[in-house]
Amino acid sequence: MINLTDPPTQGDLLSETNAILHANDGVLVVVDCVEGVNAQSEAVLRHALMARMKPVLFINRVDHAMTVYMLKKEEVYRCFRWIIDQVNTIISSYKDGALGDVQVSVRKGTVVFGSGLDGWAFALTQFAEKYAQKFNVDAEKLADRLWGDRYFGPVSKLWNKTGIDSANGQPIERSFNMFVLHPIYKLFDCVLNKTMDDVTILLEKVGVPLTPSEKELERRQLLKVAMKRFLPAEAVLLEMMATHLPSPAKAQKYRAEFFYEGPFDDPYAESIRTSDPEGSLPDNVSKVAPTDRNMASDLRALVEYMCMSRGKYGLIEGGLVLTTSAFSGIDAQCQERS
Numbered sequence: 367m368i369n370l371t372d373p374p375t376q377g378d379l380l381s382e383t384n385a386i387l388h389a390n391d392g393v394l395v396v397v398d399c400v401e402g403v404n405a406q407s408e409a410v411l412r413h414a415l416m417a418r419m420k421p422v423l424f425i426n427r428v429d430h431a432m433t434v435y436m437l438k439k440e441e442v443y444r445c446f447r448w449i450i451d452q453v454n455t456i457i458s459s460y461k462d463g464a465l466g467d468v469q470v471s472v473r474k475g476t477v478v479f480g481s482g483l484d485g486w487a488f489a490l491t492q493f494a495e496k497y498a499q500k501f502n503v504d505a506e507k508l509a510d511r512l513w514g515d516r517y518f519g520p521v522s523k524l525w526n527k528t529g530i531d532s533a534n535g536q537p538i539e540r541s542f543n544m545f546v547l548h549p550i551y552k553l554f555d556c557v558l559n560k561t562m563d564d565v566t567i568l569l570e571k572v573g574v575p576l577t578p579s580e581k582e583l584e585r586r587q588l589l590k591v592a593m594k595r596f597l598p599a600e601a602v603l604l605e606m607m608a609t610h611l612p613s614p615a616k617a618q619k620y621r622a623e624f625f626y627e628g629p630f631d632d633p634y635a636e637s638i639r640t641s642d643p644e645g646s647l648p649d650n651v652s653k654v655a656p657t658d659r660n661m662a663s664d665l666r667a668l669v670e671y672m673c674m675s676r677g678k679y680g681l682i683e684g685g686l687v688l689t690t691s692a693f694s695g696i697d698a699q700c701q702e703r704s
Contacts, residue, residue, distance in 0.1 A: 392611030464620035487599035615641040
């Protein structure tokens, strides 16, 4: 199970963002394909790195770059490289031995491209595995050749770094554009511009059959349906986060000292650091939401809940959300009430 929180990115709400970061172990950085890393995204990323959270990257609105800005494949590739360089430049300014090397990498699978609105996404490793099965080659080696200045000559059938086919001296497409972006561009063009017979044939080839009712959809909606089935975002994003972001048990070993403000040798700190399910577990309030009751009443209910639970956690009715991250200071109030 993965719990996702969406922190505010407005500059005047960064304190609220910091509180939310205490309750998470990794960060999924979402960046617009054309606009790149804006000031708000950079601020949240920097706060996440200071909170010792490992990042992965989702480059969003790729469909917008293709259909609105009409970018060619090479231009889209250069946008991808530009954004990845931006993110890694920010990451490289934070040196933390506990985190290690957390720069994002297309080859390692910590970068995903797609459209959050339309629900489709892909990773380089995903295409590498498909082609590896088809051509009976090693997927990891193929992934290395599908990114960067690597080219495949369609006539010579050889890989090179020059961009020229050695068999006829003609310029050739970058391998990423040829093997990854070309199928997506072809599907976009077919669905938006070709006849329904052509669309049906192409989608059946890629394993995306359409129902009779779907064939009646407006072309933009049909494209959304086709891309979501061809490259479902939930599958690739879940795999990236499950594979490359740490579990709570692993993350707390190096994160506990960041968000726990009490003595680091007390039972609470030890329980957090070891993720001991039987240990002492205070509560961390990451958000207090106003309700029809007054705030003072909410806070009293919070303290009473903590005094009663003493090691459990849950959801308080009225909008008080408690998480398993922790801070000290509740004992005194509990003693006052006892």
